[in-house]
Amino acid sequence: MTVPLPCRIEMNKNGTSxxxxxxxxxxxxxxxxxxxxxxxxxxxxxxxxxACILDGDKIRNGLSSDLTFSPQDREENVxxxxxxxxxxxxxxxxxxxxxxxxxxxxxxxxxxVLPQGRFVEVYINAPVEICEQRDPKGLYARARAGEIxxxxxxxxxxxxxxxxxxxxxTDQTTIADSVDKIMHYLMTSVGKNGK
Amino acid sequence: MTVPLPCRIEMNKNGTSxxxxxxxxxxxxxxxxxxxxxxxxxxxxxxxxxACILDGDKIRNGLSSDLTFSPQDREENVxxxxxxxxxxxxxxxxxxxxxxxxxxxxxxxxxxVLPQGRFVEVYINAPVEICEQRDPKGLYARARAGEIxxxxxxxxxxxxxxxxxxxxxTDQTTIADSVDKIMHYLMTSVGKNGK
Numbered sequence: 485m486t487v488p489l490p491c492r493i494e495m496n497k498n499g500t501s502x503x504x505x506x507x508x509x510x511x512x513x514x515x516x517x518x519x520x521x522x523x524x525x526x527x528x529x530x531x532x533x534x535a536c537i538l539d540g541d542k543i544r545n546g547l548s549s550d551l552t553f554s555p556q557d558r559e560e561n562v563x564x565x566x567x568x569x570x571x572x573x574x575x576x577x578x579x580x581x582x583x584x585x586x587x588x589x590x591x592x593x594x595x596x597v598l599p600q601g602r603f604v605e606v607y608i609n610a611p612v613e614i615c616e617q618r619d620p621k622g623l624y625a626r627a628r629a630g631e632i633x634x635x636x637x638x639x640x641x642x643x644x645x646x647x648x649x650x651x652x653x654t655d656q657t658t659i660a661d662s663v664d665k666i667m668h669y670l671m672t673s674v675g676k677n678g679k
Numbered sequence: 680m681t682v683p684l685p686c687r688i689e690m691n692k693n694g695t696s697x698x699x700x701x702x703x704x705x706x707x708x709x710x711x712x713x714x715x716x717x718x719x720x721x722x723x724x725x726x727x728x729x730a731c732i733l734d735g736d737k738i739r740n741g742l743s744s745d746l747t748f749s750p751q752d753r754e755e756n757v758x759x760x761x762x763x764x765x766x767x768x769x770x771x772x773x774x775x776x777x778x779x780x781x782x783x784x785x786x787x788x789x790x791x792v793l794p795q796g797r798f799v800e801v802y803i804n805a806p807v808e809i810c811e812q813r814d815p816k817g818l819y820a821r822a823r824a825g826e827i828x829x830x831x832x833x834x835x836x837x838x839x840x841x842x843x844x845x846x847x848x849t850d851q852t853t854i855a856d857s858v859d860k861i862m863h864y865l866m867t868s869v870g871k872n873g874k
Contacts, residue, residue: 534729536770546792547762550755567742568763575731575772597741 504573505674506566506598507666510585510645511608512637513623514615516654516662520608521582523663528578528670536572538565540583553634559590566594573602578670586636588643601674606666607648612637614655649673699768700869701761701793702861705780705840706803707832708818709810711849711857715803716777718858723773723865731767733760735778748829754785761789768797773865781831783838796869801861802843807832809850844868 507524509517521537528535540561544551547564551557562585572579585591595603615637616624627635634640645651650669652662702719704712716732723730735756739746742759746752757780767774780786790798810832811819822830829835840846845864847857 536766538766546765547759564742564759568766570741571731571733571763572767572770575767577770 503602503674504576505578505602505604505670506569506573506594507578507580507604507606507670508569508585508591508594509580509582509606509608510591510648511654512610512612512615512642513584513635514618514620515608515610516652516659517582517584517608519659520606520652520654520662520666521580523659524580524666527663527667533578534576535578535580537580537582538569538572540565540581540585543568543583553640555587558587559593562587562590562594566597569594570597573598584636584642586640586642588645591645604650604666604669604674605645605648607645607651608654608662609644609651610654698797698869699771700773700797700799700865701764701768701789702773702775702799702801702865703764703780703786703789704775704777704801704803705786705843706849707805707807707810707837708779708830709813709815710803710805711847711854712777712779712803714854715801715847715849715857715861716775718854719775719861722858722862728773729771730773730775733764733767733774733776733778735760735776735780738763738778748835750782753782754788757782757785757789761792764789765792768793779831779837781835781837783840786840799845799861799864799869800840800843802840802846803849803857804839804846805849 509521511517518539518541521539525535525537543561543565547568548561551561562583565581565583569579569581581594585594591605595605619625623632623635624638626632627638632639636642650666652665654662657665704716706712713734713736716734720730720732738756738760742763743756746756757778760776760778764774764776776789780789786800790800814820818827818830819833821827822833827834831837845861847860849857852860
């Protein structure tokens with residue numbers, strides 16, 4: 485039985501159209517990572533791509549349920565997620581990671597485990613004041629009340645990426661425009677020119 | 680752009696034909712887990728399914744590189760792999776896990792994280808004498824020489840599954856026949872009757 489193939493950019497050994505890669509969305513809580521991840525996944529699947537989301541919050545309830553929010557445990561959490569993202573990428577997926585991942589060194593490690601050009605760092609940049617106004621999960625309020633320790637942007641640092649592949653200012657652009665920008669990058673830059 | 684669809688059994692929300700599930704191959708080193716995993720993956724992809732392999736040895740070099748072979752660390756290793764397998768299944772994959780996983784309790788935990796009917800335990804059963812004759816990685820020889828501690832089947836226990844979904848005697852059947860048996864089970868039992 486043969487499978488009819490849609491018009492696709494290229495084929496890899498898994499029979500998917502796109503070489504696997506990791507799209508790593510980093511930014512403050514409330515910056516828009518999860519919303520962009522969901523719409524990006526939808527857009528990719530509509531195009532016939534294999535896409536999936538690794539959500540930081542969800543991983544905290546499963547694979548990383550044994551870890552705290554100390555810097556050491558955050559590092560181990562990022563390490564595990566980057567290893568899982570790599571497995572998804574190797575299976576031909578565009579793996580969208582949505583997690584605060586506040587430390588530059590940890591993100592550098594996540595990049596290091598992927599082949600060159602297959603790690604797309606996307607800085608979801610919104611001022612902390614805006615994120616705190618949005619506060620979709622009520623976490624800033626709880627952090628200000630002292631109920632959450634080590635909360636990024638309030639009582640724990642966030643180190644912005646120095647050279648992200650993409651930077652999105654979500655206080656100035658719509659989710660749709662943000663997704664378009666990532667899609668354009670994926671279509672034009674990943675898997676081309678030996679990347 | 681719409682994607683032409685091959686003739687498929689059913690569709691899930693990810694646009695794949697098959698509800699995700701985990702096919703867990705357990706058995707001694709040398710029993711044939713990796714060989715069967717590879718051929719099963721090939722057969723599934725030929726049918727247009729999304730399939731991937733999580734290989735115990737490979738995970739030991741990545742996600743679980745911080746763990747030893749003590750019973751506690753083996754348990755943590757199985758826990759992590761079962762969580763990753765769940766993520767792959769949720770993304771619509773038939774996730775083939777090939778790992779010794781010698782303890783019944785650990786496999787029970789791996790089953791517990793999946794919805795009912797989505798964990799297919801396959802006992803790759805071959806007598807230890809046969810596995811030791813095959814010794815594809817030279818590990819039995821090293822274990823007998825005392826170079827490897829806690830080696831399953833030699834100096835560490837293997838607890839056979841009591842009620843696996845499938846049992847394969849690889850000293851009596853070919854790899855092709857073993858794969859056919861698993862394929863038949865997947866086609867007829869997983870995702871049917873509300874499983």
